[in-house]
Amino acid sequence: xxxxxxxxxxxxxxxxxxxxxxxxxxxxxxxxxxxxxxxxxxxxxxxxxxxxxxxxxxxxxxxxxxxxxxxxxxxxxxxxxxxxxxxxxxxxxxxxxxxxxxxxxxxxxxxxxxxxxxxxxxxxxxxxxxxxxxxxxxxxx
Numbered sequence: 001x002x003x004x005x006x007x008x009x010x011x012x013x014x015x016x017x018x019x020x021x022x023x024x025x026x027x028x029x030x031x032x033x034x035x036x037x038x039x040x041x042x043x044x045x046x047x048x049x050x051x052x053x054x055x056x057x058x059x060x061x062x063x064x065x066x067x068x069x070x071x072x073x074x075x076x077x078x079x080x081x082x083x084x085x086x087x088x089x090x091x092x093x094x095x096x097x098x099x100x101x102x103x104x105x106x107x108x109x110x111x112x113x114x115x116x117x118x119x120x121x122x123x124x125x126x127x128x129x130x131x132x133x134x135x136x137x138x139x140x141x
Contacts, residue, residue, distance in 0.1 A: 028061050034084060089110055
């Protein structure tokens with residue numbers, strides 16, 4: 001589907017495609033307010049014989065995470081992203097988020113801690129284009 005992270009809004013009960021799409025758009029808007037995050041709704045090629053040029057996959061977001069040049073700032077941005085995802089999960093009872101990693105591994109967000117989620121996001125983030133990721137000097141180094 002995509003090379004980055006995939007976030008899927010999943011309902012524990014019956015929900016329409018429109019409601020699912022609205023929930024995903026709400027989350028996408030929150031995520032796009034964060035520095036270094038680009039969230040987009042996923043679309044695929046339409047089924048043969050249809051007039052649409054693309055079909056939306058309701059409730060699915062592609063998530064690209066770009067780190068900034070300093071390791072300390074990148075870590076703070078990633079922690080903030082993990083916090084936003086966990087808080088969204090807490091505010092939207094009856095809905096949960098499933099994260100799919102580039103290797104196909106799926107994680108139910110409510111089953112992991114914020115710290116673990118931050119580590120997972122960090123493992124798939126990429127340096128922001130045009131910058132070099134440079135770790136900050138730590139005392140004693």
